[in-house]
Amino acid sequence: MSRRERPRSSPTIGDVAKAAGVSTATAARALGGYGAVSPAVRDRVAAAAEQLGYRRNSLARSMITGTTHTIGLVVADIENPFFARAARGVADVAHAAGYEVLLVNSDEDPATERAAVRTLFEKRVDGLIIAPASTDVGSHLGELPKRGTPIVLLDRVVPGIEADAIVVDNERAARGAIGHLVGLGHRRIALLTSQGLIHTNQMRLAGYLQGLELAGILVDERLIRMAEYTREAAVRETVSVLALDDPATAIFTTDNLMSLGAFEGAQRAGRAVPEEVSIVGFDDLEWTTIVRPPLTVVAQPVNELGAAAARRLLARLAGDDGPPRTLTLETTFIVRGSTGPAPVHATG
Amino acid sequence: MSRRERPRSSPTIGDVAKAAGVSTATAARALGGYGAVSPAVRDRVAAAAEQLGYRRNSLARSMITGTTHTIGLVVADIENPFFARAARGVADVAHAAGYEVLLVNSDEDPATERAAVRTLFEKRVDGLIIAPASTDVGSHLGELPKRGTPIVLLDRVVPGIEADAIVVDNERAARGAIGHLVGLGHRRIALLTSQGLIHTNQMRLAGYLQGLELAGILVDERLIRMAEYTREAAVRETVSVLALDDPATAIFTTDNLMSLGAFEGAQRAGRAVPEEVSIVGFDDLEWTTIVRPPLTVVAQPVNELGAAAARRLLARLAGDDGPPRTLTLETTFIVRGSTGPAPVHATG
DNA sequence: GCTGTGGTTGGGAACGTTCTCACAAGTCGC
């Protein structure tokens, strides 16, 4: 109890060096595994470190090396299963490569996002994976690559920015979904999306419109619903679109929360699925197979989306300085029981 | 283009000071908002910082101040909605107080957890919130508080450790759920939980046993199922427990994944819920109200669990050094359509 | 015996901040 110099601060590499009877430089080499150290000294230092309970200070290390082995991840809301899955994909790949993940929720708010990016940069993350909230050229996003911090865009692209991106072909996926419904004879197809059109939803809307056009169906604006981003609002819009004089016979939703709302809305409106109304959801969550009928969906490789983003970022950190690449992953259209032939009285 | 000294490294406070014609100490005071600086100098420094695009280096700052404004969060799996919600609760409270969250998945693996705790400590997080995988006295957990890094246990307690904990009364919740089923006349009540009993599940098992004992029901070990932690395994165990000569008339599950499996298992076994088998789930997720029948559940205040953990940790960081406290939050028992009277032929 | 070589080791600078201290220039009270 007599040799305590600092009461409750961690021992430093200097303390270890002193205990082992070597210089700090040598102790650092022994513990850091770089440079040349004789086996005898290495063991002596290791023993001293063990005995003192030495833990390296990454902060000091990062100051010198210029790398923190930390990547920033900015998503809208980790509570949303889509982002949770993507985050898991990111974390797994990052962790395997010795990186940790600093997580921030932006709630789709550009101001929050901007502040988050700034904070993450001040913490000197080695790179950033971000699902950008706004599609306008965020100066805060362009700034980092210029300073040498690579960015990978997750799920959404920002036109003006020079950065890698991992996305799916939302336009094509949506067009395909509409094609499926058209093939079943539907002509009154509603779109249920959320207000404040984020990039992916814009693309899905575009795909919806293209799908209609390909089928020669005129757009009915009353069938395009942009709900507040809550389950209850989605339910209301669904009930409303099913209560039209000429109601929708099919509903295409643009994400998992809207799918949930559409499903519940059909239940609440007392419409049989798929006899009276077909539903196509976006994202394949666990529940889609235990509801009755099970949900037809556009499934995204969500986990892989995150994993690919992390791999891309790691490649940049490893020195890849080629031109920005956009990687487009494939979606899968899974037909289940929630889509069926359009009701007879509503077609032709 | 002529005055660039470092090509693509961020300007330092020294660069700002030089540009503003003051010392680094003064520039630091002006930008850091501490000490005394004259308004004129403050403006001059701010202008120089703005013009150079100065961003403070938190690493260097943390070295001096000894605080990183970062907290570590170790959960089993961020993809699990339970942890995603808790993480959101943590992140919101932390963010409001100016803290960021470093997230690690442990996959319930003690070795991974141990390594994570070590890494987080090396990165000098100010504190740690952890849902510990193992209930044995983790030396890696005891270590940190001794070094002055506070820990808050989330959702699970570790008996030997001196740390705050935020939990729910799992024993009582489980006992109550069993009581509900007993009250409906059930005497063949199965328990569906997962292998490698984590702390919460041990408590829920204990509550289950107590519930049976209170009702004077003898334990039938064939009704206690510990599935591999996958949906498919949960389905199999459910089908199996419903295929007994004297099958279960009710199933109580110990978490949301097991609930999903039980629900699907009943479907696959062709048993009507609740006419032939009642189901009580643990955790109230979005899907529980859109399946038919909707699920009776023990609902936990998951988000609040995380938020409370963060508040507790912040209190510690603010200097609270009272004895460790365990905060027990209330669960809610929500009766929906998945529980009903026991089938006549199976009772008394 | 002198020089060269390769493996070890230590001294000290560097990273970018904050903090402590000393000092200069006012300001106030008497």
Next chain:
DNA sequence: GCGACTTGTGAGAACGTTCCCAACCACAGC
């Protein structure tokens, strides 16, 4: 008009590590 206090400023140490470089040693080659 002099000490005590306040306010603003700068010099330099400190945080704990890594990196650069010089020095040392042993040994081989000539």
